[in-house]
Amino acid sequence: MIEPPPEKLTPELIYREYAPRIFAIARRMLGNDADAEDVMQEVLLLVIRKLDTFRGESQLGTWLHRVTVNAALALRQKRANRQKHEVGEVSDNMAGAAPMTPVNRWSVSPDEPVLAAEQHEIIENAIKTLPEPFRDVYVLADVEGLPNSEIADMLGLSLPAVKSRLHRARLRMRDALAPHFEGGMAS
Amino acid sequence: MNCQELIDLLLDYVGGELVVEKHRTVEIHLTGCPNCLTLVETYRHTIRFARALPKCERLPSAIEDRLRKLLAPHLEGKKDEG
Numbered sequence: 001m002i003e004p005p006p007e008k009l010t011p012e013l014i015y016r017e018y019a020p021r022i023f024a025i026a027r028r029m030l031g032n033d034a035d036a037e038d039v040m041q042e043v044l045l046l047v048i049r050k051l052d053t054f055r056g057e058s059q060l061g062t063w064l065h066r067v068t069v070n071a072a073l074a075l076r077q078k079r080a081n082r083q084k085h086e087v088g089e090v091s092d093n094m095a096g097a098a099p100m101t102p103v104n105r106w107s108v109s110p111d112e113p114v115l116a117a118e119q120h121e122i123i124e125n126a127i128k129t130l131p132e133p134f135r136d137v138y139v140l141a142d143v144e145g146l147p148n149s150e151i152a153d154m155l156g157l158s159l160p161a162v163k164s165r166l167h168r169a170r171l172r173m174r175d176a177l178a179p180h181f182e183g184g185m186a187s
Numbered sequence: 188m189n190c191q192e193l194i195d196l197l198l199d200y201v202g203g204e205l206v207v208e209k210h211r212t213v214e215i216h217l218t219g220c221p222n223c224l225t226l227v228e229t230y231r232h233t234i235r236f237a238r239a240l241p242k243c244e245r246l247p248s249a250i251e252d253r254l255r256k257l258l259a260p261h262l263e264g265k266k267d268e269g
Contacts, residue, residue, distance in 0.1 A: 019254060020243035037250050041257055048261050061193050103225045108232050123236050124253040142237035167198040174226075174233045181232070 009060065011048045018060075019044060022068050024182035029072045031128045035079070039071045065146065069136070069154050076132065078121045106181040119180075126176035130169055137162055188216045194225050201231055 022043050027036035045059070046067060054060045115123070130138060140151045141162075152162045193216050199205045200213050217224045246254065255262070 011258065013259055015205070015254070016261060019251075020246055023246055023250070024241070024243045033247065035248065040250075041254060044254070045256060093251055100264070103222055103229060105225050106229050106232055115236070119236075120240065123240060138237070142234055142239050144242070145238065152221060167237070170233055171194075173237070174229050177236065178234060179228065181229075 008052055009054055011051065014044060014047055017045070018064060022064060023138065024064070025068050025144065026072050028124075028127055028143060029069070030076060030133075031135075035075055036059055039068065039075055042071050044067050049141060065140075065144070065150075066154055069140070073136075074157075102106070104178070104182045106178070118152055122177065122180050124171075126173055128171055129176060132171035134165050134172065137165040138173065141166050142170070177181075188212050190216075190220060190223055193217075194226070197227065197230055200240075201227065201234070 019040060023036050023040045026039035026043075027033060030036055047064065054063070067079070089098065127135060127138065127143075136155060137151060137157075140146045140154070141148060146154075148159060148162045148166070151157075152159045155162070157165075193200075193213060195215060196209065198211065203223060205213065217227065243249075
């Protein structure tokens with residue numbers, strides 16, 4: 001099968017293909033629709049203005065991740081300056097990441113899960129409860145699938161710091177999801 | 188290796204980034220520790236669930252309307268037709 005030629009980068013293509021993606025990343029990082037909308041609008045205006053400087057969609061995709069993360073962090077900083085904001089003290093030390101407590105098995109398929117709407121909601125809500133520094137790394141690594149080195153670069157962190165935050169985020173997510181999946185799939 | 192040491196190595200273990208000797212030490216611990224075995228299993232489920240989340244979804248209609256208005260000057264010949 002012949003691959004179709006890559007579509008020309010136009011504002012319409014950016015609007016159609018990238019707006020939902022940018023919105024999803026921003027909403028997961030910021031935890032609400034209003035802030036995610038602000039970030040999406042800012043990023044889309046920026047990318048449309050710079051459209052001529054991109055050679056193709058692959059280059060644009062990487063750049064979009066970066067500007068979306070930057071815009072989300074900047075908006076969060078602006079909010080934090082206005083109001084007292086719980087960011088949470090974060091230790092970037094892997095040791096002692098979790099206390100040893102008994103854990104129970106989950107009744108889930110070993111195959112790639114297809115999430116039902118309620119399971120999807122449980123997971124999205126658990127992400128919202130993560131402290132921001134953990135949430136940022138978790139969203140970029142485990143939801144978006146970006147390499148740790150790229151995340152370190154984007155967030156201005158060392159690689160060990162990214163790995164430590166990711167590990168702690170996963171343990172917190174595991175703890176948050178456990179009551180819903182122990183002994184039977186959440187329905 | 189004790190359970191806490193295993194937890195500290197978990198990210199590298201599931202990511203396949205441990206050197207052979209460490210990897211083996213973890214596997215030996217897991218054969219005799221059902222609690223850690225379950226922890227590893229549920230940690231992996233947690234990663235799979237995150238990967239299964241949709242990367243994007245349809246924008247809420249009010250947000251889409253505002254965005255379309257904002258970008259209207261840039262969206263050539265694409266006026267809303269219904």
